[in-house]
Amino acid sequence: LSNSIIHFGPWDSLSSPGYQVPYHWFSAAATALIQNLIGAEPFFVTTLVAPILGVLVIVLLVSAVVKEFVPSVVGRYIALAGILVGSTIPLARRDFQVFESFAPSNILSFFWSLTSILCLILFSKHKRTNFGCLFVLFSVLTLLAKVPHGLILFVFSFLYLMVLSILKSLRIREILPPVVFVLAGYLLIGFVFLRPSPWQDRAFSFPVNSANLAVNSAW
Numbered sequence: 001l002s003n004s005i006i007h008f009g010p011w012d013s014l015s016s017p018g019y020q021v022p023y024h025w026f027s028a029a030a031t032a033l034i035q036n037l038i039g040a041e042p043f044f045v046t047t048l049v050a051p052i053l054g055v056l057v058i059v060l061l062v063s064a065v066v067k068e069f070v071p072s073v074v075g076r077y078i079a080l081a082g083i084l085v086g087s088t089i090p091l092a093r094r095d096f097q098v099f100e101s102f103a104p105s106n107i108l109s110f111f112w113s114l115t116s117i118l119c120l121i122l123f124s125k126h127k128r129t130n131f132g133c134l135f136v137l138f139s140v141l142t143l144l145a146k147v148p149h150g151l152i153l154f155v156f157s158f159l160y161l162m163v164l165s166i167l168k169s170l171r172i173r174e175i176l177p178p179v180v181f182v183l184a185g186y187l188l189i190g191f192v193f194l195r196p197s198p199w200q201d202r203a204f205s206f207p208v209n210s211a212n213l214a215v216n217s218a219w
Helices: 002-008 026-040 044-067 075-085 104-126 129-143 147-166 171-192
Strands: 088-091 098-100
Touching: 002 026, 002 075, 026 044, 026 104, 026 129, 044 075, 044 104, 075 129, 104 129, 104 147, 129 147, 129 171
Parallel strands: none
Antiparallel strands: 088 098
8 A cells, every 4th residue: 555655646556456446545655655765665664664663653642641641750651551561462372472563554543643632632721723723633634544543533532522611621612613623624534535436335334333232132
């Protein structure tokens, strides 16, 4: 996908020449940018550079987010330990654990979503328009990078703003503009980049039981 963006842009893919394939391409574009900047082979960027860079940036972003809520250094250490423990998986022999690295598209998607969360927190604390604009921008980029991450981010952001409204930390007129602009950005991204092509046998759907709760149960 990164090579496709380098050579053909976000509309055409090496895997399906002659057909435009709509997909969430922004993280692949970021990987392609890294590839061009350092002049490395795509395999090297995908397997080494992107995961290592991803872990470092995610650690920094999580530290910045936690610092806004827990000023003490201990709180940040606890959060970073949580990242490490939550990202390890037992091997088949169950004799030790290894650090699990996600695909670059997921790792880079965490960049945009964590940056969006940080901007949202700063906007709620300082009520400055520039933080609100950055929150909207990175929220839209998150959807363009990974659709599920973008949808989860929007639900979290909406609930967070609603809680602040109930606690009287923000007024409704301060909450509405960023929410409306994020929704508008999502609709634009969906229409321009993610809308299925006529030749594709797929469509947008929302599963009622997306969490697979109580499968085969009357409840």
